[in-house]
Amino acid sequence: MFVTILILGLVLGGTYALLALGLTLQYGIARIMNLAYGELTLAAAFILVALMQGFGISPLLTVALIGPVGYVVGSLLYTVMMKPLVARSSGGKLDVDSILATFGLLFLIQGALLMVFGPNFTSISYLDKGVTIFGVTVALNRLIALGICVVVGGALVIALATTRWGLALRAVAQTPTSAPLVGLDVNKVARQGFALGTALAATAGATVAMYQTFSASGGVVFTMKALVIVIMGGVGNVGGALAAGLLLGLVETFVATAIDPGLTLAATFAIFLLVLLFRPQGLFGKA
Amino acid sequence: MKYVIYPVALALLAAVPFVASDYALGLLIGMVTYVTLASAWAMFSGPTHYVSLATVAFYGAGAYVVAMLNEVMAYPMILLITAGVGATMALVVGLSTLRLAGVYFVIFSFGLAELIRQLITWYEINIYGTLGRYIFVDITARGIYWQMLGLAAITIGLTAYINRSRLGLALRVIGDDEVVAAHSGIPLARMKLMAFVLSATILTLAGAIASPRWVYVEPAIVFNPTVSFLTVIMALFGGANRLWGPALGAIPLFLAFEYLSAHFPDVYPIFLGALFIGVVFLFPNGVLAGIEGLRRGKKEETA
Amino acid sequence: MSLLTIDKATKKFGGLTAVDGVSFSLEQGEILGLLGPNGSGKTTLINLISGALPMTSGDIRLNGVSLAGKRADQIAHAGVARTFQLVRILPSLSLMENVMITAVFGAKSHWGQAAKDTAMTALSRVGLANRATANAGSLTYIDQKRLELARALAAEPEVLLLDEWLAGLNPTELAQGIALIRELSQSGLTILMVEHIMEAVRALCPRVVVMNSGSLIADEATQSALNDPRVIAAYLGDSADA
Numbered sequence: 121m122f123v124t125i126l127i128l129g130l131v132l133g134g135t136y137a138l139l140a141l142g143l144t145l146q147y148g149i150a151r152i153m154n155l156a157y158g159e160l161t162l163a164a165a166f167i168l169v170a171l172m173q174g175f176g177i178s179p180l181l182t183v184a185l186i187g188p189v190g191y192v193v194g195s196l197l198y199t200v201m202m203k204p205l206v207a208r209s210s211g212g213k214l215d216v217d218s219i220l221a222t223f224g225l226l227f228l229i230q231g232a233l234l235m236v237f238g239p240n241f242t243s244i245s246y247l248d249k250g251v252t253i254f255g256v257t258v259a260l261n262r263l264i265a266l267g268i269c270v271v272v273g274g275a276l277v278i279a280l281a282t283t284r285w286g287l288a289l290r291a292v293a294q295t296p297t298s299a300p301l302v303g304l305d306v307n308k309v310a311r312q313g314f315a316l317g318t319a320l321a322a323t324a325g326a327t328v329a330m331y332q333t334f335s336a337s338g339g340v341v342f343t344m345k346a347l348v349i350v351i352m353g354g355v356g357n358v359g360g361a362l363a364a365g366l367l368l369g370l371v372e373t374f375v376a377t378a379i380d381p382g383l384t385l386a387a388t389f390a391i392f393l394l395v396l397l398f399r400p401q402g403l404f405g406k407a
Numbered sequence: 408m409k410y411v412i413y414p415v416a417l418a419l420l421a422a423v424p425f426v427a428s429d430y431a432l433g434l435l436i437g438m439v440t441y442v443t444l445a446s447a448w449a450m451f452s453g454p455t456h457y458v459s460l461a462t463v464a465f466y467g468a469g470a471y472v473v474a475m476l477n478e479v480m481a482y483p484m485i486l487l488i489t490a491g492v493g494a495t496m497a498l499v500v501g502l503s504t505l506r507l508a509g510v511y512f513v514i515f516s517f518g519l520a521e522l523i524r525q526l527i528t529w530y531e532i533n534i535y536g537t538l539g540r541y542i543f544v545d546i547t548a549r550g551i552y553w554q555m556l557g558l559a560a561i562t563i564g565l566t567a568y569i570n571r572s573r574l575g576l577a578l579r580v581i582g583d584d585e586v587v588a589a590h591s592g593i594p595l596a597r598m599k600l601m602a603f604v605l606s607a608t609i610l611t612l613a614g615a616i617a618s619p620r621w622v623y624v625e626p627a628i629v630f631n632p633t634v635s636f637l638t639v640i641m642a643l644f645g646g647a648n649r650l651w652g653p654a655l656g657a658i659p660l661f662l663a664f665e666y667l668s669a670h671f672p673d674v675y676p677i678f679l680g681a682l683f684i685g686v687v688f689l690f691p692n693g694v695l696a697g698i699e700g701l702r703r704g705k706k707e708e709t710a
Numbered sequence: 711m712s713l714l715t716i717d718k719a720t721k722k723f724g725g726l727t728a729v730d731g732v733s734f735s736l737e738q739g740e741i742l743g744l745l746g747p748n749g750s751g752k753t754t755l756i757n758l759i760s761g762a763l764p765m766t767s768g769d770i771r772l773n774g775v776s777l778a779g780k781r782a783d784q785i786a787h788a789g790v791a792r793t794f795q796l797v798r799i800l801p802s803l804s805l806m807e808n809v810m811i812t813a814v815f816g817a818k819s820h821w822g823q824a825a826k827d828t829a830m831t832a833l834s835r836v837g838l839a840n841r842a843t844a845n846a847g848s849l850t851y852i853d854q855k856r857l858e859l860a861r862a863l864a865a866e867p868e869v870l871l872l873d874e875w876l877a878g879l880n881p882t883e884l885a886q887g888i889a890l891i892r893e894l895s896q897s898g899l900t901i902l903m904v905e906h907i908m909e910a911v912r913a914l915c916p917r918v919v920v921m922n923s924g925s926l927i928a929d930e931a932t933q934s935a936l937n938d939p940r941v942i943a944a945y946l947g948d949s950a951d952a
Contacts, residue, residue: 227636386522583803
C-alpha cells in the first residue's frame with residue numbers, strides 16, 4: 121500500500137511539476153498571473169491528438185516540437201497583450217489588469233477549442249501497457265511523462281543556475297526595478313520568461329494528452345493545480361515547483377487510495393487555501 | 408426631487424409583472440438578479456480593487472440553505488437563516504484572507520468557491536445519500552421578482568449610503584494605497600471586513616431568493632463558476648466605482664448572454680473573453696467613465 | 711515628561727540590525743533633526759515610530775503611553791502623523807478627500823463640515839486651497855509633497871514625522887519649504903525631521919540626533935554635532951564607500 125502510493129504519487133506528481141514550471145516562470149519573471157495557462161496546456165493536448173489521429177504523427181515527436189511552437193506563441197502573446205498592460209500600470213494594478221486580461225484569454229481559447237474540437241472528452245491510447253516497478257504496475261506512458269518532466273525540469277534548473285541567460289532571468293525575477301541599472305532589458309527578459317513559460321505549458325499539455333482524458337472546458341483544473349504548486353513552491357522558485365509538484369502528486373494519490381477518491385480535488389483546494397493563509401511565500405521560501 | 412423619482416421608478420418596475428408575459432417575467436428576474444449581484448459585488452470590490460471570484464460561493468450557499476430547509480420551516484425564517492449563514496461565512500473568510508494581497512485574494516476566492524462545491528458534492532453523495540435536492544416553496548415568479556427587486560433597491564440604496572459614509576471614504580483610500588490608509592488612522596481589517604460581510608450577505612440572500620426558480624438543485628448547477636465571472640464583468644463593464652455602474656453593466660450584458668446562450672452557445676465563451684479583454688484595454692474604469700472621457704475629450708477639442 | 715520618548719528601539723531584519731537600541735526624546739513644541747548617512751536606519755526608525763514596521767524590542771512612548779505593538783492606524787489615532795520618503799498620494803481622490811481622511815480617521819474623528827473645514831485649513835496652510843476639488847493624480851511633484859504635508863497636518867497631530875520632505879525641491883521651492891516648516895514649528899507643533907539638506911537643518915533645528923549603522927552616535931546642539939569628529943567620520947566614511 122505504502123509503496124503503491126509512493127510510486128503512483130511520484131509519477132502523478134512528475135506531470136504536475138512539469139505543469140507548474142511554466143506558470144512559476146511566467147509569474148516570477150514576467151509578473152503576469154496567467155489564468156489562461158490551463159487553456160494553453162489544453163490547446164497543446166488537442167493539437168497532439170489531432171496530429172496523431174489526422175496525420176499519424178507520433179505523439180513523442182509532437183512533444184518534442186510543441187515547445188518551440190509554444191515559445192513563439194507566448195512571445196507574441198506577451199508583445200501584443202501583456203506588454204501594453206505592463207507599460208500602463210504597476211504593482212497591484214498590474215496584477216488585477218493581468219488577471220482580468222488573461223481571464224478574457226481563457227474564455228477566448230476555451231471558446232475556440234469548443235468550436236474546433238467540440239465539447240466531448242478526448243483521449244488516445246498510446247504506449248498504454250503496464251510496467252512493473254517494485255511490484256507496482258504503472259502505465260508506460262505515465263513513466264515517459266515522468267521522464268520528460270525530469271529531463272525538462274532538470275535542464276531548466278541547471279540552465280537557470282549556470283548560464284548568463286539564467287542569471288538575467290533570476291535577476292529580473294528578484295528585483296525588476298533595479299535590473300535596468302545593471303544593463304538588463306527588463307522587457308526582453310520578461311518576454312522571454314513568458315514565452316518560456318508558454319513553451320513549458322505546451323510541453324506539459326502534450327505530455328498529459330498521452331495518457332489522460334480531457335475536454336475543452338477542463339483547462340481551469342490545470343490552471344488551479346499549477347497555481348497550487350506554484351504557491352506551495354514559492355513564486356518563481358523552479359526547484360520549489362518541482363518539489364511541490366511531486367508532493368501534491370503524493371497527497372492526491374494518498375487521499376484517493378486511503379481516504380476517498382471523491383475528496384481529491386477538495387484536498388487540493390484545502391492544501392492550497394492553507395498554504396495561502398499560512399505560508400503565502402511558499403513552503404520553501406523565507407518569511 | 409430624487410425622493411420622488413426613485414420611489415416612482417421602483418413602483419413602476421414593481422408593476423411590470425402585471426403586464427409582462429411569463430417569458431418576459433423570467434428575463435426580468437434574471438436581469439434584476441444580476442443587477443443585485445453586480446451591485447453587491449461592487450460594494451466591496453469596486454472601491455477596494457479586491458477582485459473577488461467567490462460570488463457563486465455565497466450565491467450558491469444561499470440556494471443550498473433553502474434547498475436543505477424548505478421542508479422544515481417557513482420561508483421568512485429561512486431567509487433570516489440565509490443572511491446569518493452568508494454573514495458568518497464572509498466573516499470567517501474575510502478574517503483569514505483580507506490581509507492577502509491582490510493576486511492571492513483573487514485566486515483564493517476562486518479556490519473557495521470550488522472547495523465549497525466539492526465538499527457539498529461529497530457530503531450529499533456520502534452522507535445525505537443522493538446528489539440532488541428539490542425546492543418546493545409556495546412562491547410565484549412574481550413573488551420572486553418583487554423580492555429580488557426589493558433586494559436590488561436595498562443594495563443600491565446601501566451603496567449610496569456607504570459612499571457618503573466614513574466606511575465609503577475608507578474603502579476608497581484602501582483601494583488607492585493601504586499604507587497611506589493605515590497611517591491616516593483607518594483600521595484596515597475592520598473596514599474591509601465590514602464591506603465584505605455586507606456584500607456577501609446580499610449575495611447569499613440573492614441566491615436564496617432566486618432558488619425556487621430552479622426546483623431541482625445540485626452542486627454543479629448551483630455553484631456554477633460562470634455566475635462569478637459574469638458578475639465581475641458586468642460590474643467592470645458598467646464601472647465598479649459608480650453607484651449605477653454595475654446595474655447599467657448588468658442589464659445589457661445579461662440580455663446579450665441570454666441571447667447568445669440560446670442562439671449561439673458555441674460563441675458564448677468567445678464573446679465573454681473578448682468582453683473581458685475589451686474592458687481591460689478600452690474601458691479600464693467602465694463604459695460610463697469611458698463615455699464621459701470621450702465627451703470631455705471632444706469638448707476640449709472644440710474649445 | 712517628554713512628549714515622545716524612544717527607548718532602546720531595536721529593529722532586526724533577519725541577521726541585519728537596522729536600528730540598534732536607539733534612545734532619545736522630544737519635548738513638546740521642539741523641532742529635532744534626525745541625521746545620518748544613507749542606510750543608517752533613519753527611515754526604519756521613522757517606520758517604527760509610525761507603526762509601519764513592528765519593533766523587535768524596546769519601547770516608544772507618546773505622552774507616557776506605549777506605542778509598542780500597536781498598528782499604524784492606532785498610532786495615527788494616538789496623534790502621530792507622517793510623510794513618506796517617496797511621496798504617497800491617493801491619485802484617484804480629490805485634493806480635498808486626500809487631506810480629509812486624516813481629519814476623519816485621526817485623533818479628532820471629525821465628520822461632515824468639521825472634517826471639510828479642517829482639511830481646508832490644512833490645504834491653505836500649504837497653499838493648495840484654491841485647487842481643493844482637483845484630482846490628486848494631476849499634481850506636480852512639489853504639489854504632491856505639499857499635499858502629503860497637508861494630509862499630515864489635517865490629522866491635527868501631536869507629533870509630525872517628516873521623512874526627507876525637502877528632498878528634490880529646487881532652490882526657490884526649498885526656501886518656501888523651509889519657511890513653511892518654520893511656520894508650523896512656531897505654531898507649536900512638535901516635529902521630527904529626517905533631512906539630508908544641511909542648509910535646512912541649520913535653519914530649522916536647534917538640536918539634532920545622528921545615526922550611523924543603526925546606532926545613535928550623537929544627540930546635541932546642531933552646530934556642535936556638525937563639528938563632531940564622529941559625525942564627520944560617519945558622513946565621510948559613507949561617501950568614501952559610495
